[in-house]
Amino acid sequence: MTRVLSGIQPTGRFHWGNYFGAIRQYIALQTHEQAFYFIADLHALTTVRDPAQLREFTHDAALDLLALGLDPAQATLFRQSDVPEVTELTWLLMTVTQMHLLEKCHAYKDKKAKGLAADAGLFTYPVLMAADIIIYDSDLVPVGLDQVQHIEVARDVAQRFNSIYQREVFVLPQPYVLDATAKVPGVDGEKMSKSYGNTIEIFEAPKKLRKKVMSIKTDSTPVEEPKNPDTDAVFALYRLFADQPQQDALAARYRQGGMGYGEAKQQLYDAAMEYYAAARQRREQLAADPHTLEDILQAGAAAARTKAGAVLDRARDACGLVARRASV
Secondary structure: OOEEEEEEOOOOOOEHHHHHHHHHHHHHHOOOOEEEEEEOHHHHOOOOOOHHHHHHHHHHHHHHHHHOOOOOOOEEEEEHHHOOHHHHHHHHHHOOOOHHHHHOOHHHHHHHHOOOOOOHHHHHHHHHHHHHHHOOOOOEEEEOHHHHHHHHHHHHHHHHHHHHHOOOOOOOOEEEEOOOOOOOEOOOOOEOOHHHOOOOEOOOOHHHHHHHHHOOOOOOOOOOOOOOHHHOHHHHHHHHHOOHHHHHHHHHHHHHOOOOHHHHHHHHHHHHHHHOHHHHHHHHHHHOOHHHHHHHHHHHHHHHHHHHHHHHHHHHHHHOOOOOOOOO
């Protein structure tokens, strides 16, 4: 059976771009693959330095994923920090990872190019990511096109380890490049991103959601004039939530004139509220039962540790380290 692995950083609430660009596809993969999904709270430490905020973001990430359809009966969901085996494997991998490989990685290079200080966590971040991937014998890792480098690094590190110790200790993962055809503009018309401050959160309160939708940037075409749906951010977002007949109907309203952008924004708001209505209800139910949420995460961590422990034992044995005294 093919094993899928992906991690999501809890650095803020999930937005429409996260959902259509990645989360929706993660959830689709759980129906026919063996999936391990973790909340990457250790990775988040490179940017989130407020402990209360990190706990809140991690909790919210788990609630959101489950509400959006991740099924713990089909996929293993856990917090990265609940699997200590991954940090031990990170050290084993660090001993074989060459500096020049890490110096080529985008996050470090970008920060250095801007003249910003880069700490050791950012520099060695790809090694922890490699450990995250290979400790579960992952076959496929869903990533965006701009993240394929992370999988290449994981493969390079795993191959070097296998070569040095002359054993096939690690499975070599393959990237599963996510469908990038769904373009998700932010309220300013640029790509929706937390770093741009232009996001619309999936579970915004209704009043706040409507206010954000109504603030989406549009051109100054008068109400009575025809408008081009193909160049409008409001219509691009509406297409994510509406079926083809609904899209065709709104596109016709654009082209015939006599419609202001406010009307299109209201239709977008209504469509988004309907699309996420069931998820909103599930999230409210989960939020009201924190013990169940924690039980799901603990059960996921136990399953993840069982697999991670077996892979770590292989790596320890290959290195010549004494076997662990207690199994997971």
